[in-house]
Amino acid sequence: MDKFFHVEDIGDLSKALAEAKQVKETPFAWKHLGENKTIMLVFFNSSLRTRLSSQKAALNLGMNPVVLNIGQDSWKLETEMGVIMDGDKSEHLREAIPVMTSYCDLIGIRSFAGLTDREYDYNETVLNQFIEFGCKPVISLESATVHPCQAFADLITIEEYKKTKRPKVVMTWAPHPKALPQAVPNSFAEWMNAADVDFVIAQPEGYELDPRFAGNARIEYDQMKALEGADFVYAKNWSCPGVTNPADYGKILSKDMGWTVDAAHMAVTNNAYFMHCLPVRRNMIVSDEVIDAPTSLVIPEAANRVVSAQVVMKRMLESL
Ligand code: AN0
Numbered sequence: 172m173d174k175f176f177h178v179e180d181i182g183d184l185s186k187a188l189a190e191a192k193q194v195k196e197t198p199f200a201w202k203h204l205g206e207n208k209t210i211m212l213v214f215f216n217s218s219l220r221t222r223l224s225s226q227k228a229a230l231n232l233g234m235n236p237v238v239l240n241i242g243q244d245s246w247k248l249e250t251e252m253g254v255i256m257d258g259d260k261s262e263h264l265r266e267a268i269p270v271m272t273s274y275c276d277l278i279g280i281r282s283f284a285g286l287t288d289r290e291y292d293y294n295e296t297v298l299n300q301f302i303e304f305g306c307k308p309v310i311s312l313e314s315a316t317v318h319p320c321q322a323f324a325d326l327i328t329i330e331e332y333k334k335t336k337r338p339k340v341v342m343t344w345a346p347h348p349k350a351l352p353q354a355v356p357n358s359f360a361e362w363m364n365a366a367d368v369d370f371v372i373a374q375p376e377g378y379e380l381d382p383r384f385a386g387n388a389r390i391e392y393d394q395m396k397a398l399e400g401a402d403f404v405y406a407k408n409w410s411c412p413g414v415t416n417p418a419d420y421g422k423i424l425s426k427d428m429g430w431t432v433d434a435a436h437m438a439v440t441n442n443a444y445f446m447h448c449l450p451v452r453r454n455m456i457v458s459d460e461v462i463d464a465p466t467s468l469v470i471p472e473a474a475n476r477v478v479s480a481q482v483v484m485k486r487m488l489e490s491l
Pocket residue numbers: 313351352353354355448449450
């Protein structure tokens with residue numbers, strides 16, 4: 172395994188879930204694998220869970236994690252090719268990438284979408300430079316369009332808590348004061364489409380995800396109707412993906428607080444579990460009552476980030 176961006180990179184999902192279960196039960200059983208190996212975790216943006224869970228996963232495998240916060244600990248990096256570097260950026264990714272990969276065996280990158288240029292973001296311009304100019308296996312720790320470590324942890328959580336063989340999983344858009352990337356909903360949709368679940372996306376009009384990720388998922392514009400009989404409610408805000416109107420890419424089209432997941436929304440479900448990747452804005456995305464209820468899975472979901480990261484790193488170490 173030399174990259175982890177999309178669901179197909181992990182191969183057979185039932186095998187991956189069985190491996191996740193083993194890793195969770197015996198996290199230190201592969202401590203020899205990472206001996207004298209280093210993973211570089213490069214952050215262009217803030218993180219709590221990804222930063223900590225990736226370090227913990229690496230340590231469980233006996234590997235040394237090295238974390239770099241670009242622009243804070245390092246020089247500010249230029250990411251565009253062909254520009255005259257007369258601004259505040261002292262170094263180009265073209266040099267920084269091969270330098271960083273010369274110091275490690277695996278590399279993970281967090282680099283959010285800029286949300287201004289759809290083509291630049293959807294071509295994964297920054298992440299792909301790590302493939303082109305680096306020479307080590309690359310993990311997306313949320314890049315412009317995907318957050319696969321999150322989606323894998325979400326699937327592990329659903330597998331652990333599901334009460335029926337094929338649960339109904341509803342991903343619902345919810346309001347947020349700032350424009351957020353589409354990486355989390357893109358990956359969640361991609362992974363749910365590949366998993367054995369009944370998957371529905373509830374969203375206001377204009378928020379249609381890129382077809383590469385939405386696939387054949389059922390889209391419902393009436394949130395209450397979508398939530399009826401749901402076993403899992405996965406809330407997330409995302410900005411306009413610009414599918415129907417490219418000029419709206421990255422914009423906020425709605426702040427409708429009627430979409431905040433509250434007790435009235437949960438009442439029409441099949442006593443559903445509530446999920447969110449975190450960080451979450453309380454009483455914007457979800458009411459206190461719902462996130463504090465015993466049916467809220469946000470903490471076990473975050474804890475499973477160690478498991479998903481460890482399976483991915485383990486597979487990469489095994490194929491070095
Ligand atoms: C980011 C996002 O929505 O992509 C990170 C989520 C894991 N969220 C925020 O910036 C609040």
